[in-house]
Amino acid sequence: MSNHYSEFKSKLQGSMVALVTPMLANGDVDYPRLANLIDWQIEQGTDCLIAVGTTGESATLSMKEHSDVIRFFVKHVDGRIPVIAGTGANNTKEAIHLTSEAKEAGADCALLVAPYYNKPTQEGLYQHYKAIAEAVDMPQMLYNVPGRTIVDIAQATVERLADIDNIVAIKDATGSVKRGKLLIEALGDRIVVLSGDDGTALELMNYGAKGNISVTANIVPKAMSEVFNAALKGDFEAAKTAHDSIKHLHGLMFVESSPIPVKYALHRMGKIDKGIRLPMVWLDEKYHSQVDVGLRSAGLIV
Numbered sequence: 094m095s096n097h098y099s100e101f102k103s104k105l106q107g108s109m110v111a112l113v114t115p116m117l118a119n120g121d122v123d124y125p126r127l128a129n130l131i132d133w134q135i136e137q138g139t140d141c142l143i144a145v146g147t148t149g150e151s152a153t154l155s156m157k158e159h160s161d162v163i164r165f166f167v168k169h170v171d172g173r174i175p176v177i178a179g180t181g182a183n184n185t186k187e188a189i190h191l192t193s194e195a196k197e198a199g200a201d202c203a204l205l206v207a208p209y210y211n212k213p214t215q216e217g218l219y220q221h222y223k224a225i226a227e228a229v230d231m232p233q234m235l236y237n238v239p240g241r242t243i244v245d246i247a248q249a250t251v252e253r254l255a256d257i258d259n260i261v262a263i264k265d266a267t268g269s270v271k272r273g274k275l276l277i278e279a280l281g282d283r284i285v286v287l288s289g290d291d292g293t294a295l296e297l298m299n300y301g302a303k304g305n306i307s308v309t310a311n312i313v314p315k316a317m318s319e320v321f322n323a324a325l326k327g328d329f330e331a332a333k334t335a336h337d338s339i340k341h342l343h344g345l346m347f348v349e350s351s352p353i354p355v356k357y358a359l360h361r362m363g364k365i366d367k368g369i370r371l372p373m374v375w376l377d378e379k380y381h382s383q384v385d386v387g388l389r390s391a392g393l394i395v
Contacts, residue, residue, distance in 0.1 A: 116368025181206030
């Protein structure tokens with residue numbers, strides 16, 4: 094692996110936030126609020142920001158908006174922490190286009206969700222990721238989230254892809270600690286394994302994962318940073334203590350499909366407007382009091 098990619102891998106650690114894309118009530122991207130969120134996340138100790146991931150409503154942004162939001166992230170972050178751009182698609186040509194745009198914008202890494210809906214074979218997955226890696230010379234991260242994509246990147250396929258120089262990491266959002274542990278054991282230090290599941294991330298770090306790409310950290314960035322930085326230092330007792338005070342929030346952020354609950358929470362905290370795009374709708378009223386109680390107990394609202 095080239096020195097450039099080896100050096101970058103060391104930055105993929107700690108608390109990494111899949112940031113929401115703030116929207117106005119009419120659905121337009123709210124760039125002033127996005128700037129405020131970015132600054133707040135960095136001030137609170139977040140190690141990396143993910144632009145236009147699942148939580149950033151990548152599925153409802155147009156191709157132009159997708160690239161525009163990534164450009165805004167890169168410009169506003171201005172090198173303070175790494176920016177990882179969500180550029181995955183179920184059309185390899187489209188994923189290459191989005192990844193090329195992210196590279197041109199100056200993003201540090203591309204996050205490539207497994208191709209959803211069309212259910213490629215393992216060979217198809219391998220060829221898809223290989224084609225993107227060969228087409229765009231920048232660090233790239235695999236993203237396995239079978240609960241959303243209905244396709245699962247098998248461990249054997251990840252091991253094959255780990256031989257490609259610029260594939261530097263995988264976000265494992267399977268929620269299976271057992272499976273993540275096997276992945277870490279098989280890959281060694283060839284690529285970085287990151288959790289994509291807030292509830293099991295700390296346990297996976299105990300087995301060698303380097304960090305967590307989080308939904309919950311949208312609302313408690315400082316606490317999540319304390320959790321995962323303590324874990325990185327090997328102080329799992331301190332990490333667990335910090336985690337215990339906020340772990341109830343993980344389930345609340347998924348009472349409906351993400352990012353519906355986390356957008357509701359950020360709105361209640363005064364951080365964003367009440368904007369989300371169809372086919373996503375605002376959090377059902379029957380969950381409002383449940384989420385509010387959780388936010389109050391964490392000191393996030395009065």
